[in-house]
Amino acid sequence: MTPAEMDPEMNDQAPDPTAGGVPPVDSELKAKALAALRTVEHEPGAAKPDPILTADHVHRQFGGLVAVDVEHVQVQRGSITALIGPNGAGKTTFFNLLTGFDRPDKGDWRFNEKSLRKVRAHQIAHLGMVRTFQLTKALSRLTVIENMRLGATGQSGENVFKAILPFLWRGQEQEITDRADEILAYFKLDTKREDFAGSLSGGQRKLLEMARALMVQPEMVMLDEPMAGVNPALKQSLLGHVKALRDRGMTVLFVEHDMDMVRDVADWVVVMAQGQIIAEGPPLAVMADDRVIDAYLGAHHDTDLSAMDVHELDMEEAAELATHPREEHER
């Protein structure tokens, strides 16, 4: 554990920013999101009153393995939605498909009613959607502040011809730096400003990645396992930051294994298993759902297998294989 992580200040809930780099908190947004979701059915593919992201028939196959086969799913604007599921359920693959880092075999998905089917990964940030990665991607040999500056979109100095004429971009660079400093201060990374990102601890890198994503000024933030590899002391701080994203008007979709985190921050939970959406609902309802328990623990989780009839098990297995002819999805 690094000193910064032991610093009790880091464990605070996200503090109130005084600056324009981070949008202001609207404490009613959480209540609004929950109210909107109250009317939604607890069924896979349930329609939301105001979806920011909608996916239809998204299908991705690797050889004979169907990794993702999502019929229909919507994400409510202004909510925190968790995407959970057992290992190999296709969560990260689905995430990569939604953010343009992988291409589906078929299907369509829309962000703010704009189809993303033909949109490339780097264009998605310009539409207002930004993602982070399961394995944190801090740019090691760039300083923290340079990492932040890189996040800003629409920089004229990123054009190679304008780059050699500093007077064309210096003003914008100053604005970007001011905004970056505000966000860094908010994430309490301002003391690390001039350090190489590679010298930060795992948790600090997660924070930096989230802070850098905010430089894009996104409408929707996609977090791939934000808690992976973060020590418990920093977890509370990160949780606070995730909630704060929603309270500042952003929509959050995150993949997570940590059920405590899901219960704590998610307004809505979508469960994937074997590439499909098998359940949806508020955290507590979903965790009590039989389909979810089956998917995580197997249908026989509370039976002693040795006490069961082997023949019966074989029959069940055969029946299951017949009802899920996975290889025949495509052909």
Added chain:
Amino acid sequence: MDWGLIGSNALEAAIGADMIIYCLAAIGLNVHFGYAGLLNFGQAAFVAVAAYGLATMVATFGLSFWLGISVGLVAVIVLAVLLGVPTLRLRADYLAIVTLAAAEIVRLTFRSVTLRDTFGGSDGLQGFARGFYALSPYTTGIDFGPISFSARQSWSITVGWVLIILASLLVWMLMRSPWGRVLKGIREDEDAVRSLGKNVYSYKLQALLIGGLIGALAGFMYALAQAAVQPDFTSPDFTFFAYTILILGGAARVLGPVLGAAIFWGLLSLSDGLLRGAQNEYAIPEWLLGSTDVGAVRFMLVGAALMLLMIFRPQGILGDRKELALDAR
């Protein structure tokens, strides 16, 4: 042993034509490898295409010097696009394989018997540099302290150093700009940069082009300084020497290639002078070091010096040790 002569030869080598050629090639590689993280193992191809573009236009087709330069530059742009478009979307190692192969294809094409009438086969081409030396303002050579160059050498060295300064200035200006920041970000992790809305592919292609065009300057300097081109000058060794120079001086440092090239060629000349001097003076037995072995042994000495450098200063002379240590994490 004539210490004065050995010293002045080493000094001349440290700023002379060979140094200039390799320095420019390494500045281009610095844009590729040092800043953008592109593993270009075919810098020799850019050098060869530019040199032959110029030489062929003037010597074979009798066109003007400036037209030759333009053709060389256009050929380099075409080569960069040809190499970059199919490979830059793939993982880094594909570019390495493709560029290494492309450099050999280029070299073997220039030395092929079939195209002898155009490219001059393994003898290469000469007699195309008149237009260049006609521009020279030098009537006598430079004679400055221990250094002396002929009038012709003085002109090519002057032009070469102007090009080194301009190329270094360009790299310095680009790399402190937001454009350079994107490039360095791509070197660290291209997916992260893509997620932040940058067209990574386009930036990599731009970097390949700019580094290739600086490599073209090395090609022109090679052709003009020797007033001749031979295909085997741009064998794979060329690229690896350029990498050696880059890493010796310090990658991702603006002046790394300049310092690296000066030290590399200075050391090479120094060890050559010392070995030959020792041979004359102390009668080293033929079985230990024959007179024809000196050329090879000096590379062994420089290689040993480089190994020591890599052990004690792995980041290169201008590099930042802290930065290098991050890779180990």
